[in-house]
Amino acid sequence: MKKIFKLSAIALTMTFLLFSCGGNGQKEAAATQSATTVEEEAVTPAAPVLSNVLNLEGNDQMQYNQTEFRIAAGQSVTLTLKHTGTLDKNAMGHNFVLLKSGTDINAFAKKALEAKNNGYIPKSESASIIAHTKLLGGGESDTITFSVDEKGTYDFICSFPGHVSMMKGKLIVE
Numbered sequence: 001m002k003k004i005f006k007l008s009a010i011a012l013t014m015t016f017l018l019f020s021c022g023g024n025g026q027k028e029a030a031a032t033q034s035a036t037t038v039e040e041e042a043v044t045p046a047a048p049v050l051s052n053v054l055n056l057e058g059n060d061q062m063q064y065n066q067t068e069f070r071i072a073a074g075q076s077v078t079l080t081l082k083h084t085g086t087l088d089k090n091a092m093g094h095n096f097v098l099l100k101s102g103t104d105i106n107a108f109a110k111k112a113l114e115a116k117n118n119g120y121i122p123k124s125e126s127a128s129i130i131a132h133t134k135l136l137g138g139g140e141s142d143t144i145t146f147s148v149d150e151k152g153t154y155d156f157i158c159s160f161p162g163h164v165s166m167m168k169g170k171l172i173v174e
């Protein structure tokens, strides 16, 4: 329900009609017209839609389950990173580090190597970081809240040693 009410004005009207009438035929019609948005958000992680609740997973195969998110500029966003594996954070640690535009992700990851004691978040590069989670081991999760004011495409990476080549993605701010 919550998701439905977040839709645009048009969709909201359609949804309202749907709930007022309750017919099954109308339900399908309304669903088709009102937004693929709802369906995609619920079922297809590969097709990102604007959202302010982001869920990201990292696994024991050194992979994120998502490589693209879309958010609205200036809107507060909550991101939860969950490590779905079982390996210890010293062997297969994962984090989410969102970087400012223009940051060289490989150079950043290189700096991160020196920051083991700080969850591989290099203090010397704090000016390049928009937001980050803590470093997680298997079964752990962390939730952060942030917002990005400027529209654009931003890189996010896992800064655990060696992970940036596989664990990276784009956050698109619209």
Ligand SMILES: [Cu+2]
Pocket (backbone or CB within 6 Å): 058, 062, 092, 093, 094, 095, 158, 159, 160, 163, 167
């Ligand atoms: Cu990682």
